[in-house]
Amino acid sequence: MTNLTRREFLKLGGAALAGAALPPLPPRDQAARENAHLGRVAEWSVWVRTEPDHRAPTVRHHRRDDVITYFEEVETEGRNPHNPIWFRVIGGYIYSSYVQPVEVHLNTPIQQLPPGGSWGEISIPYTDARHAPSPDAYRTYRLRYSSVYRIVEAVWGTDRRLWYRLLDNLAPGRRQYAPAEHVRPIHPEDLVPISPHVRDKRIEIALADQLLIAFEDDEPVFTTHISGGVGGNRATPRGHHHIVFKSPSRHMTGEDFDLPGVSFDSYFWGAIAIHGTYWHNDYGRPRSHGCVNVPPEAAKWLFRWTAPVVPYEKDHLRVREGGTPVTVY
Numbered sequence: 031m032t033n034l035t036r037r038e039f040l041k042l043g044g045a046a047l048a049g050a051a052l053p054p055l056p057p058r059d060q061a062a063r064e065n066a067h068l069g070r071v072a073e074w075s076v077w078v079r080t081e082p083d084h085r086a087p088t089v090r091h092h093r094r095d096d097v098i099t100y101f102e103e104v105e106t107e108g109r110n111p112h113n114p115i116w117f118r119v120i121g122g123y124i125y126s127s128y129v130q131p132v133e134v135h136l137n138t139p140i141q142q143l144p145p146g147g148s149w150g151e152i153s154i155p156y157t158d159a160r161h162a163p164s165p166d167a168y169r170t171y172r173l174r175y176s177s178v179y180r181i182v183e184a185v186w187g188t189d190r191r192l193w194y195r196l197l198d199n200l201a202p203g204r205r206q207y208a209p210a211e212h213v214r215p216i217h218p219e220d221l222v223p224i225s226p227h228v229r230d231k232r233i234e235i236a237l238a239d240q241l242l243i244a245f246e247d248d249e250p251v252f253t254t255h256i257s258g259g260v261g262g263n264r265a266t267p268r269g270h271h272h273i274v275f276k277s278p279s280r281h282m283t284g285e286d287f288d289l290p291g292v293s294f295d296s297y298f299w300g301a302i303a304i305h306g307t308y309w310h311n312d313y314g315r316p317r318s319h320g321c322v323n324v325p326p327e328a329a330k331w332l333f334r335w336t337a338p339v340v341p342y343e344k345d346h347l348r349v350r351e352g353g354t355p356v357t358v359y
Contacts, residue, residue, distance in 0.1 A: 043132040044243070051167050051321050067117075068155065070096070070129060071094055071129055073329070075093055075094075078119055080124040082123040089122040097132070098117075100129070102117075103114045112240060112313070117129060130174070130308055132155045133154075137214050141184050147180055149179070149180060149216040149339075150177075152291070153212060153213065153295065155175050156173060156174045157173050159208045160206075161241070163207040173212075175293075177292070178278055178279040178293040178306075181195070182196070182328050195207050200283065221333070223334055231245065231336070232244075232356070235258070240257065244335060256324050258318060259320035266302065266322060271356045276333065276346065277346035278293065278294055278340065280305070284319060293305065293329055295329075295333075296336055300323055304329065306326035306328075
């Protein structure tokens with residue numbers, strides 16, 4: 031894996047990172063360039079404001095998938111009481127709930143995949159999957175940072191670069207390719223179970239606090255803010271449940287969403303799962319269709335920690351009993 035420098039990132043260009051070029055920094059921020067962070071705008075439309083305040087005058091407008099540079103986190107009053115963080119950007123501030131923190135990692139392609147393929151995650155702000163291994167082929171989906179896919183084939187593209195064919199669980203026969211250097215392989219050792227010797231594990235989800243806590247022998251070992259269901263027919267079901275189905279990646283669709291590569295899914299009630307989220311950074315308040323949205327790294331940790339354990343070579347695993355208990359209240 032190769033870490034891209036800021037200078038290399040600026041030179042990268044191309045369709046996969048359209049709109050990602052960073053504007054020049056004012057003199058006072060020149061020294062902060064190497065300490066800067068990247069974020070991808072996750073909402074349809076957001077504003078940069080003069081101060082970290084939703085009532086402050088606007089400076090400029092950003093749209094979904096714009097890649098911004100931010101230099102520090104500023105804590106102040108926000109719309110979300112669990113998230114008072116704003117990002118200081120060039121010329122102002124942007125509310126962090128609207129921005130997915132991202133990185134840019136270009137990876138050394140793997141030409142010979144293991145039998146059955148490999149798992150991989152998108153490691154740049156976004157890339158476009160194509161119907162054929164060519165930058166000129168039509169786009170099938172936009173794949174965003176931290177989303178996960180099954181890599182089933184590595185092929186040479188018309189651009190003389192390696193492309194991965196990615197499996198879609200909703201359409202296994204669909205031809206869908208992404209540049210190999212944009213996909214970071216997830217190896218078997220990356221998914222080794224956590225605390226497999228501990229038998230007494232459980233998850234508690236407090237909807238009033240939008241908080242998930244994992245316990246081992248009644249001791250809390252992990253906690254993360256969530257975004258649960260908004261209520262009504264999109265409520266997160268309360269009660270005592272167990273994890274019954276797990277998969278490293280699911281393509282989730284509904285009346286008003288179409289989300290490929292949703293990462294590290296642990297289902298505990300019908301179509302309701304704990305899973306990673308790349309379409310917002312707004313944890314701490316309800317905003318889902320019933321699922322439990324958590325940050326991608328939290329979803330991966332919980333996937334590794336919970337039962338059942340999904341064999342690396344399998345797309346998913348379903349059980350009737352033995353799954354980690356999940357209590358929602």
